[in-house]
Amino acid sequence: MAxxxxxxVLAFALSLDSYGxxxxxxxxxxxxxxxxxxxxACCSGVSILVAMLVGKTIFTYLPVEWAEATGAFLLIFIGLFTLWQVYAPAKKTPKPVRKRKENQFNFQLRIFGFVIHVLREPLKADIDDSGSITGREAVLLGAALSLDAxxxxxxxxxxxxxxxxxxxxxALMSGLxxxxxxxxxFRFSHIPWVNRLSFLPGVILIMLGIWRF
Structure with missing residues (x-):
């Protein structure tokens, strides 16, 4: 039961970013x-599943005590990183001048950078400014929400x-x-505390990591 x-509780912490x-x-x-x-929601669930399968593979090569300590440390580290994302000042960087010829690697780097930017500024996921998140925009948003998880x-x-x-x-909690x-x-935009819950996932992950040490 415990x-x-x-x-x-862990699923709650990993999904709470979706609420924000x-x-x-x-x-x-x-x-x-x-x-x-x-x-x-599926992107979030698949990301966790793949990550945990990777973790299970690592688990087979580590002593139980080391594996548990490493897992607890990772939860604490991700929690601290999540808190840093919440309170770190956003950096404004000038847009780079695009070259005529760009290789595929640079293109992939730009995509990954855009996904990280979406994590910091979710409205960037609405690429076409249509007021609706559809298709590839949903995939980008799902990828962004899966990074920390x-x-x-x-x-x-x-x-x-x-x-x-x-x-x-x-997956279920992320969608919910x-x-x-x-x-x-839509309903409570005038209430200040609605936007002040972003620190909770980091705190919960840190507490779970400390508890499992």
């Missing part, structure tokens, strides 16, 4: 259709959590929190 409870993103879209009246919502997923696997169960919980966040943004 193991299931901590798994649900949903609030941001709700405040700006940006809509996410149901199919896009499902796609984003990937490292935590590896740590969770090292701590012995069940990959399929956690990935399903994260994203939907609830949008509704909160």
């Amino acid at each position: 193991g299931l409870l901590t798994l649900l 993103v949903g609030v941001t879209y709700g405040l700006r009246k940006v809509k996410i259709p149901f199919l896009s919502l499902m796609l984003i 990937f490292g935590a997923g590896v740590g969770a696997a090292l701590l012995g959590y069940a990959p399929w169960l956690l990935s399903v919980c994260v 929190f994203l939907m609830l966040g949008m509704k909160s943004g």
Whole structure:
């Protein structure tokens, strides 16, 4: 029972970013259709599953004590990194001058950089400014929401959590929190505390990591 409870708390922490993103879209009246919502949730679940399978592979090569300590450390590290993302000042960088010829590697780097930028500024995912997140925009948003969760997923696997169960919980909670966040943004945009919950995922991950040391 205690193991299931901590798994649900971990899934809650890994999914709570979706609530903040949903609030941001709700405040700006940006809509996410149901199919896009499902796609984003699936991205989160698949990311956790892949991360945990990687963690399980690592687990086979490490002593149990080392694996658990490494998993706990990863949760603490991801929690600290999440807090840093919340409170670090956004840096404004000048747009680079594009060259006529760019290789595929540079193109991939720009895509990855854009995904990270979406994590900091969710509204950037609405590439065409249509007021709705669809298609590739949903994939980009799903990838952005999965970045932090990937490292935590590896740590969770090292701590012995069940990959399929956690990935399903994260997928369901991500979709639910994203939907609830949008509704909160639409209805409660005048309430200051709505935007002050972004520190919670980091704190919860740190507490879980310390508890499992």
